[in-house]
Amino acid sequence: MLTPRSPLLRTNRLTPLIRRLPVFFFLVKWVLLSSLIAIAVGSASAFFLVALDWATNWRESHRWIIALLPLGGLLIGLLYHYAGKSVEAGNNLLLDTIHRPAAIIPFRMAPLVLLGTIGTHLFGGSAGREGTALQMGGSIADQLTRLFRLRPRDRRLVIIAGISAGFGSVFGTPLAGAIFGLEVFLIGRLSYEALLPSCLAAIGADYVTRWWQVGHTQYHIETVPALTLTYALYALVAGAIFGGCAVLFGETTHAIGRFFKTRVAFAPLRPLIGGTLVAAAVWGLGTTRYIGLGVPVIVSAFEQPLAPYDFALKLLFTALTLGAGYKGGEVTPLFFIGATLGNALSYWIPLPTALLAGMGFVAVFAGAANTPLACIVMAMELFGVACGPYVALACVTAYLCSGHRGIYGSQRIGQSKI
Amino acid sequence: MLTPRSPLLRTNRLTPLIRRLPVFFFLVKWVLLSSLIAIAVGSASAFFLVALDWATNWRESHRWIIALLPLGGLLIGLLYHYAGKSVEAGNNLLLDTIHRPAAIIPFRMAPLVLLGTIGTHLFGGSAGREGTALQMGGSIADQLTRLFRLRPRDRRLVIIAGISAGFGSVFGTPLAGAIFGLEVFLIGRLSYEALLPSCLAAIGADYVTRWWQVGHTQYHIETVPALTLTYALYALVAGAIFGGCAVLFGETTHAIGRFFKTRVAFAPLRPLIGGTLVAAAVWGLGTTRYIGLGVPVIVSAFEQPLAPYDFALKLLFTALTLGAGYKGGEVTPLFFIGATLGNALSYWIPLPTALLAGMGFVAVFAGAANTPLACIVMAMELFGVACGPYVALACVTAYLCSGHRGIYGSQRIGQSKI
Numbered sequence: 096m097l098t099p100r101s102p103l104l105r106t107n108r109l110t111p112l113i114r115r116l117p118v119f120f121f122l123v124k125w126v127l128l129s130s131l132i133a134i135a136v137g138s139a140s141a142f143f144l145v146a147l148d149w150a151t152n153w154r155e156s157h158r159w160i161i162a163l164l165p166l167g168g169l170l171i172g173l174l175y176h177y178a179g180k181s182v183e184a185g186n187n188l189l190l191d192t193i194h195r196p197a198a199i200i201p202f203r204m205a206p207l208v209l210l211g212t213i214g215t216h217l218f219g220g221s222a223g224r225e226g227t228a229l230q231m232g233g234s235i236a237d238q239l240t241r242l243f244r245l246r247p248r249d250r251r252l253v254i255i256a257g258i259s260a261g262f263g264s265v266f267g268t269p270l271a272g273a274i275f276g277l278e279v280f281l282i283g284r285l286s287y288e289a290l291l292p293s294c295l296a297a298i299g300a301d302y303v304t305r306w307w308q309v310g311h312t313q314y315h316i317e318t319v320p321a322l323t324l325t326y327a328l329y330a331l332v333a334g335a336i337f338g339g340c341a342v343l344f345g346e347t348t349h350a351i352g353r354f355f356k357t358r359v360a361f362a363p364l365r366p367l368i369g370g371t372l373v374a375a376a377v378w379g380l381g382t383t384r385y386i387g388l389g390v391p392v393i394v395s396a397f398e399q400p401l402a403p404y405d406f407a408l409k410l411l412f413t414a415l416t417l418g419a420g421y422k423g424g425e426v427t428p429l430f431f432i433g434a435t436l437g438n439a440l441s442y443w444i445p446l447p448t449a450l451l452a453g454m455g456f457v458a459v460f461a462g463a464a465n466t467p468l469a470c471i472v473m474a475m476e477l478f479g480v481a482c483g484p485y486v487a488l489a490c491v492t493a494y495l496c497s498g499h500r501g502i503y504g505s506q507r508i509g510q511s512k513i
Numbered sequence: 514m515l516t517p518r519s520p521l522l523r524t525n526r527l528t529p530l531i532r533r534l535p536v537f538f539f540l541v542k543w544v545l546l547s548s549l550i551a552i553a554v555g556s557a558s559a560f561f562l563v564a565l566d567w568a569t570n571w572r573e574s575h576r577w578i579i580a581l582l583p584l585g586g587l588l589i590g591l592l593y594h595y596a597g598k599s600v601e602a603g604n605n606l607l608l609d610t611i612h613r614p615a616a617i618i619p620f621r622m623a624p625l626v627l628l629g630t631i632g633t634h635l636f637g638g639s640a641g642r643e644g645t646a647l648q649m650g651g652s653i654a655d656q657l658t659r660l661f662r663l664r665p666r667d668r669r670l671v672i673i674a675g676i677s678a679g680f681g682s683v684f685g686t687p688l689a690g691a692i693f694g695l696e697v698f699l700i701g702r703l704s705y706e707a708l709l710p711s712c713l714a715a716i717g718a719d720y721v722t723r724w725w726q727v728g729h730t731q732y733h734i735e736t737v738p739a740l741t742l743t744y745a746l747y748a749l750v751a752g753a754i755f756g757g758c759a760v761l762f763g764e765t766t767h768a769i770g771r772f773f774k775t776r777v778a779f780a781p782l783r784p785l786i787g788g789t790l791v792a793a794a795v796w797g798l799g800t801t802r803y804i805g806l807g808v809p810v811i812v813s814a815f816e817q818p819l820a821p822y823d824f825a826l827k828l829l830f831t832a833l834t835l836g837a838g839y840k841g842g843e844v845t846p847l848f849f850i851g852a853t854l855g856n857a858l859s860y861w862i863p864l865p866t867a868l869l870a871g872m873g874f875v876a877v878f879a880g881a882a883n884t885p886l887a888c889i890v891m892a893m894e895l896f897g898v899a900c901g902p903y904v905a906l907a908c909v910t911a912y913l914c915s916g917h918r919g920i921y922g923s924q925r926i927g928q929s930k931i
Contacts, residue, residue: 270905283706284704287702288701491709510706
């Protein structure tokens, strides 16, 4: 007979707790691993942001250095040619490793991309910083694989967490970073296996970057009108235009990259030629508006009407810079392109300029990277909650309209978009 | 030779546009379908919220009616026994239909669950409203399947969009509603196929509900301290406790439901018996604090310390009400349970009471419904962006700790949690 104190009943009562032991170990393991990732990647991001700031300021106060952009490009090209063959694929190497774990991602990816990006910005290329953040994050995190002899499945999670940490800490948007890491490697599907590692690593890395006293740009959308049917339709139309712009960006960058690859056999010469063109364009236009990150222009896109062709010029400058082999990434230029395109749309779409700029900021990126949820959450983190429905309509439409080939060639299709 | 005006080149130039025609048709189709869903479901939610408000106020000013709760339960039981057999499975019927489309969900699901829920609240059961919202949303939306002779795939999207619309409009959180619809039917995976329909329907339905001048409760988290390592660990511990509470709620409700099903053969008698127990408990405790939606208590959980056993009593009242066969849903009681449990945790966790209440509000629900992303976004929509990292840590941990059996029996496992 089973009395309340019989061992069988007591076992039974303990069972639910014992069954949860794996969860407990999982939690402890990932708190520890994610903390290590957060400390390393958050610190790397802090250093990177400071260095980037220094490079940008130095360039702007010594503009003659832009004349040396071709030379800088050659140096970056030589660096990757002789020391970086194994990590040249950059973001795509990360995504490939998530899909099909192979050799440990070489640690050199981190210093190389850091150096390459700082060089690109110092000499006046038009590029971003998320590629650097992801590659530093992923390659640093993957070193834990060797250190702790992680199994293939844990290794996937480590790399995803590293990507989340890099993204979250470089942009100061931890939740968007967490979701970006989960969302970026498969189009049309989000898998929760790395939910905890990504959240912990992104929130932690953002914390570490701020702990180093490194701040982030503030963007402001002062007024968000109450949604109406007309406004919603405008948001959809704007989203479709943002999606089209994302396609244009991706295709142009790919086309220029292909052109260089087929015509210039010796890789280090490509940035030399591309850099000459960029430097000539800067000299011809007489402005540094379209090189570097372009943060001041992004900020002013939220504040006042800008030239309607700003987005197109930034698109060309960036496609040329990245297509020629400079380093950095696409995302901040995409923010620029989106925000100025949104700004331009406010000439005929009766929504506040700042709101349209904010919608474009995230929606062109959502279309190009195929990461609509991360972009919606990013907008909420950067601009506040009120813009949510507008941003969601724009991001989702941009995502639908941008096709299945984004800026990351190694993304796989989890589910067709329509 | 190809001149710029030759037909071949012109075709080639048009190809990208022609290739995007399906996206254009997809967009137009879903703008139209989602608008219909939004108008119908948003209006139903508005009516439901007004009726619920009326029922709650009437009960609180005529408390003798609680003595009739057993009788009200019998009536609801008879209603479903004789007119509602086909829709008795409620939320699970919706989820099953998404997984394996079968017969059109009978329209009667909407009026029956509406009537059952209003009755439950009028007579003093402890229940929620999201079940009603989802079932009205899903069944109304599925009528479009017949009207437009939709193919099975579109039908799935219609039902998901209906669920999103119902959730978004009843809680006034359109983006959380959109994500909830995508997230709820598979544990551990989020599929983007219904992204546009869900966003459009949820944002639209929320707009329609507000257009009817029906508002939502405001919750306030005044101070969110800067995250520190200690606070983050506390958030994880709180999340684990919230997850455990979600398991306790689910298991208790299931156990009481099983008990009634095996012991009381004639279904309409179950709420009669359960209602007698609930009414007796109200009389014995001398308070209506634990019946109905409990919104005033939820609000005060953000404002002042409450009794540490509030959550446990609400859990028992709700498990008894729903296990016995009353209608409404689990979510608002889960908000109550979570917010008061968070409030109670503030006795020994050194975080602001309002923040802990807000974390519990969404995290217990995240654990019970297995929808962490919807809950994180919901917290941002309800409480603002600042609480994001705390809420994310709590929701993700609660989700991990709550096992694979939530409140919706027909959820399938897309991917194991750990």
